[in-house]
Structure formats: structure tokens, C-alpha cells
Amino acid sequence: xxxxxxxxxxxxxxxxxxxxxxxxxxxxxxxxxxxxxxxxxxxxxxxxxxxxxxxxxxxxxxxxxxxxxxxxxxxxxxxxxxxxxxxxxxxxxxxxxxxxxxxxxxxxxxxxxxxxxxxxxxxxxxxxxxxxxxxxxxxxxxxxxxxxxxxxxxxxxxxxxxxxxxxxxxxxxxxxxxxxxxxxxxxxxxxxxxxxxxxxxxxxxxxxxxxxxxxxxxxxxxxxxxxxxxxxxxxxxxxxxxxxxxxxxxxxxxxxxxxxxxxxxxxxxxxxxxxxxxxxxxxxxxxxxxxxxxxxxxxxxxxxxxxxxxxxxxxxxxxxxxxxxxxxxxxxxxxxxxxxxxxxxxxxxxxxxxxxxxxxxxxxxxxxxxxxxxxxxxxxxxxxxxxxxxxxxxxxxxxxxxxxxxxxxxxxxxxxxxxxxxxxx
Ligand code: AMP
Ligand code: MG
Numbered sequence: 001x002x003x004x005x006x007x008x009x010x011x012x013x014x015x016x017x018x019x020x021x022x023x024x025x026x027x028x029x030x031x032x033x034x035x036x037x038x039x040x041x042x043x044x045x046x047x048x049x050x051x052x053x054x055x056x057x058x059x060x061x062x063x064x065x066x067x068x069x070x071x072x073x074x075x076x077x078x079x080x081x082x083x084x085x086x087x088x089x090x091x092x093x094x095x096x097x098x099x100x101x102x103x104x105x106x107x108x109x110x111x112x113x114x115x116x117x118x119x120x121x122x123x124x125x126x127x128x129x130x131x132x133x134x135x136x137x138x139x140x141x142x143x144x145x146x147x148x149x150x151x152x153x154x155x156x157x158x159x160x161x162x163x164x165x166x167x168x169x170x171x172x173x174x175x176x177x178x179x180x181x182x183x184x185x186x187x188x189x190x191x192x193x194x195x196x197x198x199x200x201x202x203x204x205x206x207x208x209x210x211x212x213x214x215x216x217x218x219x220x221x222x223x224x225x226x227x228x229x230x231x232x233x234x235x236x237x238x239x240x241x242x243x244x245x246x247x248x249x250x251x252x253x254x255x256x257x258x259x260x261x262x263x264x265x266x267x268x269x270x271x272x273x274x275x276x277x278x279x280x281x282x283x284x285x286x287x288x289x290x291x292x293x294x295x296x297x298x299x300x301x302x303x304x305x306x307x308x309x310x311x312x313x314x315x316x317x318x319x320x321x322x323x324x325x326x327x328x329x330x331x332x333x334x335x336x337x338x339x340x341x342x343x344x345x346x347x348x349x350x351x352x353x354x355x356x357x358x359x360x361x362x363x364x365x366x367x368x369x370x371x372x373x374x375x376x377x378x379x380x381x382x383x384x385x386x387x388x389x390x391x392x393x394x395x396x397x398x399x400x401x402x403x404x405x406x407x408x409x410x411x412x413x414x415x416x417x418x419x420x421x422x423x424x425x
Pocket of ligand 1: 219
């Protein structure tokens with residue numbers, strides 16, 4: 001495991017006081033390591049889990065050449081360009097019941113989709129293309145090519161070859177694929193355990209009586225949702241008072257139980273509260289935690305470190321900043337800890353419906369609504385007010401308009417990158 005200092009030393013241009021967003025991602029990528037333990041789970045418990053090892057196909061799928069259509073199986077070599085073909089029906093090959101008889105030269109077999117191709121036959125004519133006359137069929141001229149409508153043994157998955165790769169997250173298609181291999185269980189990484197709590201004396205728990213200057217804790221709920229969608233085990237530790245003993249106890253408990261700790265609040269510059277001091281102490285001093293000022297909006301301050309074996313993500317307090325820093329930094333780092341292949345989310349290109357003022361030198365994530373314009377192209381407009389406390393804008397938005405570090409003002413109609421919320425928020 002690398003120390004924070006080692007990671008910092010390996011990164012060109014690392015400046016915790018003015019950190020580029022992409023550098024912060026890189027820093028975390030270097031800092032975290034995947035959980036080592038794996039477990040064997042039944043398929044229906046494997047949805048959303050991360051494959052611990054390549055799955056090597058134990059069989060060919062399909063196991064035999066078979067028919068892709070309901071129709072008649074024949075020898076493709078009999079088909080002559082420009083000539084109709086008349087054949088005698090010798091019997092029927094059903095799916096799940098192979099036909100084992102012998103055929104003479106001008107015989108064919110009625111065959112059902114999925115039925116094993118009888119030896120010597122390589123082509124299937126769909127039943128709707130032929131004319132049936134008693135026990136004979138006539139295939140019109142040029143209706144098909146030799147080899148048509150036959151599925152090959154192993155064309156889906158080949159015995160001995162990797163069917164799924166380590167690090168893939170098991171989705172519905174992969175579940176079906178594992179089942180098609182006859183595998184009842186699959187080896188996955190153990191679930192990541194993530195503890196989270198909110199800090200700040202102005203933060204009320206649900207059920208508390210409202211008072212002037214206080215806000216209800218929303219961060220724990222957005223974090224709960226974001227984490228649950230990632231398929232991690234969540235450990236909700238509530239709101240922790242701005243008191244060194246309470247904070248120490250919370251960090252100690254979280255570090256003892258979780259792989260990662262996420263807090264919100266108390267990491268801004270000039271904070272009067274104890275959060276930063278306790279983080280520093282619990283991380284074993286300056287070397288264990290870094291307090292970043294990230295060149296981004298929203299979400300400038302963030303703490304990153306290690307408390308015991310657990311990785312600490314100290315997020316800002318503002319509700320939108322929590323969500324954006326989670327998506328930009330925490331999510332990719334957690335995916336890596338889960339053992340998942342981390343691919344940067346594919347940005348969509350959309351035309352900006354408005355002019356946007358933007359200073360080069362920071363990354364901006366604007367809450368945005370992407371729509372199809374009348375001409376069919378994608379258009380994006382911001383949700384207006386971009387204050388980092390305006391959580392309603394995250395509800396209204398269906399994505400984030402990303403203005404990159406070096407990007408300047410955006411003109412009406414200019415193409416910009418958008419990160420869609422699908423499946424994330
Ligand atoms: P801080 O980063 O602690 O300075 O907090 C910045 C702002 O976020 C303050 O206005 C807080 O009231 C607000 N805030 C902090 N924690 C929470 C929370 N858990 N839920 C909602 N708002 C919060
Ligand atoms: Mg605070």
C-alpha cells in the first residue's frame with residue numbers, strides 16, 4: 001500500500017492547494033487497492049457483483065450446430081442458382097430430440113428452431129419460403145444460399161475460452177450467459193463496506209425540532225442512495241456532533257468496520273469545527289491525510305487519507321457538492337476498491353442551448369437537462385441557479401454539463417460534454 005506522500009511524489013504537478021480535478025482522480029487511482037477476499041455466490045445473488053476471476057467456458061454454446069428457424073434442413077450443395085429445388089420430407093427433427101435416421105440424396109427434414117442439425121445437412125429453409133405438397137417441398141429459385149439459417153457449435157461461447165473477464169460487473173446479460181454455461185455459482189469479490197456520517201452542529205437528524213440556523217441532514221440520504229446503487233454494504237453512522245471525543249469515536253468505529261469512510265462537512269477552509277483536527281489525529285498526523293482545494297465547481301474542499309486500513313473521503317458539506325465530488329472522485333475510487341474495471345463514463349455531446357460564462361483554470365459541473373431538439377440532435381440547457389446548496393436542481397437535472405479545466409466561455413449552439421445520470425442518480 002502506498003502512503004499519501006508516495007502517491008503525491010509519483011504525480012506530476014500535484015498541488016493540494018490548487019488541484020486539477022483530473023489529478024485528484026489520478027491520485028485516488030494510485031492510492032486505492034481492490035479488496036482481496038472473494039466468495040462463491042449463487043447466480044441470483046450475483047447481480048451487480050464484480051467477477052473475481054475470468055470465467056472460462058466449460059462447454060461450447062451452442063453445444064451442437066442447430067437450426068435458427070422453423071423450416072426444413074437440407075444439403076446446401078443441392079441448391080443451384082436460378083433453379084427451384086424439390087425434396088422429400090423424411091421426418092422431423094425437434095428441439096431437444098435429435099433425429100438419427102439416414103437420408104437419401106433428395107430428402108430433407110422438417111426441423112424446429114434449436115434442433116440439432118442432422119449429420120450431412122447444413123442449410124435450413126424457413127417454412128414460409130417453401131411450398132408443401134404432401135410429403136414434398138419445393139424451394140423457389142434463389143430463395144436462399146447454402147449454409148443459411150444454421151447456427152454453429154460454439155458460435156456464442158467456445159469451450160476453454162474466457163466467457164467473462166475478471167473485473168466485469170455482472171449485469172442481467174452476464175447472469176444469463178453464466179446460466180447458459182450451466183454454472184450455478186460464480187466467484188466474486190467480497191462486497192465493499194462503506195461507513196458514512198454527517199458532521200456539523202447545525203445539522204439536524206430527521207425528527208429533531210427545527211431551529212434557526214440549522215438544516216436537516218440530507219447528505220446521508222443522498223450518499224445512502226449513491227452507495228446502495230453501487231452495490232456496496234452501507235454502514236450508516238448518523239450525524240456526529242462537532243465534538244472531538246464524539247468524532248474520534250465515530251472514526252475509530254468506522255475504521256474498524258469499513259473499507260472506506262465517507263464524511264460530509266467540516267473540511268472547508270477556516271472551519272471553526274474540530275473535524276479536520278480529528279481527521280489529522282486519527283490518520284496519524286499530516287502524512288495520513290491531505291486537505292485538498294480542488295480547482296472545480298461545485299465542491300472545492302475535500303479531505304483524502306487513511307484511518308487505520310480504511311480510506312477516508314472527507315467531502316464538503318454542501319449537498320450538491322457532496323453529490324458531484326462523489327461522482328467525480330469517490331465513485332471511481334470505490335469501483336477500483338471493489339475490483340471493478342473502471343472506465344471513465346462516456347460523455348455525450350450535446351449543443352448548448354445557452355451561452356455560458358466559464359473561466360479557464362477549473363472544472364465546472366453544471367446541473368443540466370438534456371433533450372432532443374426538434375431537428376433530432378441533442379440539446380442541453382442548465383437548470384439555472386447553480387448554487388451548491390440547491391439540491392432541487394439535482395432532482396430536476398438529468399445530467400451534468402461538464403466544462404473542462406482549460407475550457408473557456410461556451411457560445412450558444414456550441415457542443416459540450418454531458419454526463420448523464422442514468423443509473424447513477
Ligand atoms: P461545511 O462544508 O461544513 O462548511 O458546510 C457547508 C454547508 O453545507 C453549510 O451551509 C451546511 O449547513 C451544509 N451542510 C453540511 N452538512 C450538511 C448535511 N449533512 N446535510 C445538509 N446540509 C449540510
Ligand atoms: Mg461545517
